[in-house]
Amino acid sequence: MTWSSQGVHIDPAEVTADSGGWHPDWKAAFQSREMDTYRSALRLGDLDVRESVLQELSDYHDLPPDECRKRCLRWEEWSVEEWKSADRSTPGGLQEFYKSVKSWVFDLTWYSYLQATGHAFPASVAAARYAQDVTKGRDYLDFGSGTGTTAQLFARLGFRTTMADISTSLLDYASWRMERHGDQVTRIDLGTEQLPTNAYDFITALDTLVHVPDFDATAHDLRRVIRPGGYLLANFDVRAKDDYGSLWHLHNDIHVVDHRLRAAGFVRTHTLADLTRCYVAVDPTRLSFKLAMATDTVVVALKRAKRRGRALVRSLRSSG
Numbered sequence: 001m002t003w004s005s006q007g008v009h010i011d012p013a014e015v016t017a018d019s020g021g022w023h024p025d026w027k028a029a030f031q032s033r034e035m036d037t038y039r040s041a042l043r044l045g046d047l048d049v050r051e052s053v054l055q056e057l058s059d060y061h062d063l064p065p066d067e068c069r070k071r072c073l074r075w076e077e078w079s080v081e082e083w084k085s086a087d088r089s090t091p092g093g094l095q096e097f098y099k100s101v102k103s104w105v106f107d108l109t110w111y112s113y114l115q116a117t118g119h120a121f122p123a124s125v126a127a128a129r130y131a132q133d134v135t136k137g138r139d140y141l142d143f144g145s146g147t148g149t150t151a152q153l154f155a156r157l158g159f160r161t162t163m164a165d166i167s168t169s170l171l172d173y174a175s176w177r178m179e180r181h182g183d184q185v186t187r188i189d190l191g192t193e194q195l196p197t198n199a200y201d202f203i204t205a206l207d208t209l210v211h212v213p214d215f216d217a218t219a220h221d222l223r224r225v226i227r228p229g230g231y232l233l234a235n236f237d238v239r240a241k242d243d244y245g246s247l248w249h250l251h252n253d254i255h256v257v258d259h260r261l262r263a264a265g266f267v268r269t270h271t272l273a274d275l276t277r278c279y280v281a282v283d284p285t286r287l288s289f290k291l292a293m294a295t296d297t298v299v300v301a302l303k304r305a306k307r308r309g310r311a312l313v314r315s316l317r318s319s320g
Helices: 025-029 033-042 049-061 065-072 075-084 091-098 103-117 123-134 149-156 170-179 213-225 256-265 287-319
Strands: 137-144 162-164 187-189 202-205 228-232 264-272 276-281
Touching: 025 033, 025 287, 033 049, 033 103, 033 123, 033 149, 049 065, 049 103, 049 162, 049 170, 065 075, 065 091, 065 103, 075 091, 075 103, 075 287, 103 123, 103 149, 103 170, 103 187, 123 202, 123 264, 123 276, 149 162, 149 170, 162 170, 170 187, 187 287, 202 213, 213 228, 213 256, 256 264, 256 276
Parallel strands: 137 162, 137 202, 162 187, 202 228
Antiparallel strands: 228 276, 264 276
16 A cells, blocks of 8 residues: 555644644533543553554554554545545445445544544534533434444443444444443444434434435435434535545535535534534424525525635636
8 A cells, every 4th residue: 555645644642732722612522521431432451542542453453553553644545545446426336435445444543532632623522512411312323423432432421322324344343342342332234224213312423414425315314313302413524526535525515514404404503613513403394494494595595606706706816
């Protein structure tokens, strides 16, 4: 495998986290007892978090820890290679990528470590803290669960937890870790199984929804499985298309995806650290909701037109 300097993760052993610019939500999550629980879930025996994540990757993949570190830091080039190894322009090709991707095990495991050290926004911990504040229900779904560390945290906080993903490779690693750590979490493979209706009080979809090709169908399915008044937390790493690290980012306008979630029956109530959006599930058939959606549709259309106008002006200036 050929590694390059593109898309390299930070190594906390080499870069000190700068807390000076942290949002209050970031600081509160980082200093919380839930963060202590999160770090404990990542740790293996007497090892610290760093040693633990590298040891578990090493044990699972039968690779030296130093090689695992390299793959964690330089995951993106590997991911591009996996993407370009087959045609991803068809639904089948896209699904095969998600089901079998191996580089994301290293990426997501390292990203959990970055959250634990303050080098990345601790979205998992912030979500768990918010869940405990807003819901009395204990049925939780980690949609697009990846390596399962968010699900593991919620399980340790007493939630009846389900992790669901289309990626068999990620689910297999997450299940292996859950068994090793003694955490009880239900597993659903979205490639072969359906989520139950009206089953969850709280759902997270962290770093997930920008990767789904049929956003509207996914949004309506999430509304189907959540109970009335339940909460959905999601973030959107929207990116303009390119031929490298944005290949699997399928949506490029945060206002549009937010609007489409609202159309499915999710009304935004709050935002954590200006990054993670919090929604409550409402009845989308109510007249008041339909009228609000009509207004929202006009606002989104105007915003898109304004952005297109600015892009055109920039294009004309650069060509002139």
